[in-house]
Amino acid sequence: MWLIHQGNLRPSELQRKIPDVTRRVLNVQLKELEDHELVTKKIYPVLPSRVVYAYRFREYTYSADRFHWPLG
Known part of the structure; x- marks a missing residue:
């Protein structure tokens, strides 16, 4: 994940x-x-196929009792 x-x-x-x-x-x-x-x-439509993975940024907040996930 870090990479x-x-x-x-x-x-x-x-x-x-x-x-x-x-x-x-x-x-x-x-x-x-x-x-x-x-x-x-x-997935890029080329030959040979090219696949790239990217980090999906999401805002997270932390509370003492649980994580709060964004809505939507």
């Missing part, structure tokens, strides 16, 4: 920056982050 927060990255760039992770584990983790709307996945 994506620093800038948009392709999966191969992420794998180079995290050498101990397998391609499968990386894909599963990226899918989970996408499902939780923490990152966005952009």
Whole structure:
């Protein structure tokens, strides 16, 4: 997550920056982050296909009892 927060990255760039992770584990983790709307996945219509992951900025506030998610 920190690496994506620093800038948009392709999966191969992420794998180079995290050498101990397998391609499968990386894909599963990226899918989970996408499902939780923490990152966005952009697929460019070129050959070979180009996929870029970007951090999805959301405003969060913290209270002593819970996190407050923005509405909408």
